[in-house]
Amino acid sequence: MQTLATTRTTPAFNARPAAVVGSREVARNSTGQRIAEALQLIATALEPKRRIVHAGDVIYRAGDRFEHLHILNSGFFKLVSLSSDGREQVVGLRFRGDWLGFSAISHGVYGCDAIALDTAEVWTVRYDALLQACITHPALMAIVHEAMSNEILRDRDSLMTICTLPADARVAAFLHYWAESLSARGLRADQFSLRLTRAEIGNYLGLTLETVSRVLSRLARAELIAFNEKSRRDICIPDFPALAAYVERRDAPAGLH
Template sequence: MQPSLPTRTAALPVAAARPLAPNLRDAPRTGTAQRIADTLQLIAGVLEPKRRIVHAGDVIYRAGDRFEHLHLLNAGFFKLISLSSDGREQVVGLRFRGDWLGFSAIASGSFGCDAIALDTAEVWTVRYDALMQACISHPALMAIVHEAMSQEIVRDRDSLMTICTLPADARVAAFLHDWAGSLAARGLRADQFSLRLTRAEIGNYLGLTLETVSRVLSRLAKAELIAFHGKSRRDIAIPDVHALAAYVERRDPTAGLH
């Protein structure tokens, strides 16, 4: 088993703080992108976080590790993995630039899942007790932490609603739409991107089989809602994100109840 990475790593140069994602576009910052930039600037100025570059497959923490630190993503993508009672791995969350890792461990004092990098990423690590102490003298920092916690709750609720209420086709379409939306909100290219998860991992996250995910993606491509690029079929293009959203809406059995 690959151990989690130690937190005592040398600080990176400030230049390394820029996002590493390859499909960053030159565009005005959205509200989310600006909020992330402001958060990173405040954290860097108040707490001097430990910064490190990690690569696909690197583990930031494992289930059962003692909770002492929170981790803020400055670049890259992460998956959160829990083990079911029979030992099977379950993808329970996905995290993007600007997201925090570790909030769920605050109550119990230990992490309940593994946090694993999906690609090259930059992680900022701060001690939780130091963060709480800094919040006393920096109310804006406390507001940032509360907002991030609230957003995580909402995101997890929305993911559960997708799994519980949508049929398979709409579930996969909603996953792609949400992934594109997360990229766009961060100022990244959203009309064409590379999925960081395998078909099996997508199915695991959405409660579907690998075969079902593959069939749905083929149907979405046939309907010209998405297109594939490259031999791996992980590179996805979305010609019209509004058409994809409308496709999900038409297949949502709760749509008329909103």
């Protein structure tokens, strides 16, 4: 891998879509507009350094000195930490409008690797410049606070999902989360390509590769999802409310029957 020298934007990991399609459309448009407005203010107030990165590129590594925050204008990222025995653990996912590096503020060093999952545009700002800009742009301070709050809520909900849901519901919740994150950004959510491998999904959800594969097959047999014939990374969700309803049944058995 090559190392390179918001507002509340992402739905909670176990968030549900609105019961009525119209309500979900309004929420999507509102979130997308807030992301666009936040990025516009960041561009105006901070004139961030912009760069294009590609799948596998690393914008910072665990242990690097913290001086900058990064905002995604497009693309997808994963955050990866090393366990005490040297194993990699996917600890977070980031989408357009999300910030990278908040957790490094308290200790002065980054605590994980930030790795691009596909081609993305990253905006980089110096932290000290951000603090100065917030003095003259109160709206910018509100954006930063909201982004921090969103990250806390997202991490909490992700932990709740992993700790409380059985395997099948956990994977369904992940697919729901990914689709809702795309929808909130004005992207197609009923058909999409997973940027993570099944092994990475399992790593993120606390499941084995084999379990993830079996669960995806069961979800497909239940017609909650469908695979593209050419690539099993390409997922179709034919009935979004049905998938959401399954996620809501937190006391569902581990298997689909």
